[in-house]
Amino acid sequence: MASHLSRDGFAVKGFDISENARTSFGENGGRSFSSAVDAAAGVGVLMLMVVNIAQAHQALFEGGALANSAEDCIVVLMSTCPPGDVEALARDVNAQGRRFLDAPVSGGVAGARKASLSIMVAGDRSSYDECHNLFEVLGSKIYFLGERPGQASVAKAVNQLLCGVHLAAAAEALALAERAGLDTATVLEIVSGSAAASWMLNDRGQRMLQNDPEVTSAVDIFVKDLGIVLSAGSSAKAALPLASVAHQFFLAASGQGAGLADDSQVIRAYRNMTAGKREEKK
Template identity: 75%
Template sequence: MHRSIEPTIGKADQQQQRTIGFFGLGSMGLPMAFHLASSGCVVRGFDINEIARSRFTEAGGESCVTAVEAASGATVIVLMVVNIKQAYEVLFDAAALSSSVEDCIVILMSTCPPGDVEALAKSVHATGRRFLDAPVSGGVAGALKASLSIMVAGEKQAFDQCHEFFNVLGSKVYYLGEQPGNASVAKAVNQLLCGVHLAAAAEALSLAERAGLDTETVLEIVSGSAAASWMLTDRGKRMLDTDPEVTSAVDIFVKDLGIVLSAGSSAKAALPLASIAHQFFLATSGQGAGAADDSQVIRAYRRMSSGNREE
């Protein structure tokens, strides 16, 4: 799924107008960078992982060995990094931001705490550059299919200039106002529901297992009834597998639900269900399964039901 775009970013010449420095070529970042490159943009990708850079090169992209090289002359910097710490490291410690053009737009697409996003925006603005808070939802599948949901907050003019870029990456784009951090709050709301639904699905299927029911049949029943949810339908089958392919790790939800709870604390909003779900993901990670597929949160329920022995 590739859509071409017109070079509408920045004030420089046409070549610069289409230049993107893309940071973070992981399971989601790699296909996102590829879609942008396929749309007609010049995309220079960077990742601290040499294998990730090689994969981008093999996919036809232009990979760089330094952050400065990737951001040199860029009118847009896209950050699909692990956390806010890496965002600061790329932009400031590695001097990527200073090598971009003066009116560069920095787009943070990672899931980060809203307060930290707001602080990063102020740091970027202090250099004369612009900033968009633009987390995504849809996971690896959405990144591969260019069907992500993208939530955006920041300067309206910058959003308008980048709208075509967002359309290349996603099927739904939502503008949430001028204040950076607002989009990250919306993403936290989304992750609250995802985490709670996933934990609830694990609890239900662990009950079916413990009661001796045929779990495949039970999964079919609940997936086709009022009990169904997107998370149940997508993750349920993998919960019943011993070692499913990892599409999103348990530790991702440890991080994301931690962000949810932080957002709740800042807003003075009680989030008891999110807190309980977070504990089950923490427990699963503590059992040594943090890198396992997030569907394996069911292991914490199994362990709780069977004592120290996981059935």
């Protein structure tokens, strides 16, 4: 994402805990730094793409990035985080005289590489307008959800609810085909071209049939994201039974050692439920 902005003519400084990421960014025209506080020095827009709200808080406050940014800096949180935590972080940022945008994205690694992310944004409208040209570089679809931080994170939770349930359902279906002794590649072709198809099935289905596919998004990401979905449901007093069941299967896959595997490998949890020998047909 940072490299796209740099190649589009923006002056971009960046920090990542990965030395390889910093080196790659430098090779793509950016200026990489060895700490968040140094990268944030004097910047007018501070974008965060981190794992969770704790990392965001650490970079901004314990790491000193916020205090070292420009006085009227706009902090743009682009990670998937609990809506309530995002609201609290926005208040903390505002208390330091800076502005805040809640701007989670959908599209994963592939969308980041292709600059085709869907970006959901909530916060002060004038801040959104100032950052719109940045969002246009990173994404193909940009949505403004309202002026209260946290609203975009709720929209992202709705998106992740569907993604997680669709992915778990696809894994369950293919695990059934596999258990019944069918050629799963043929079954996948059938359902991918029928009314049963979903984006997640079409994108993850082939990887479910592989033993160790490339990781585009890990099982543990959905453990986190569906946990956020359930938290959002609790806050809204909304029952989410399908999301809860899907969360359990991602937790099971993670607990069985597949947490860092591609999220398609949630299918392992289904396989492990019926790992015994099939009965011979009479």
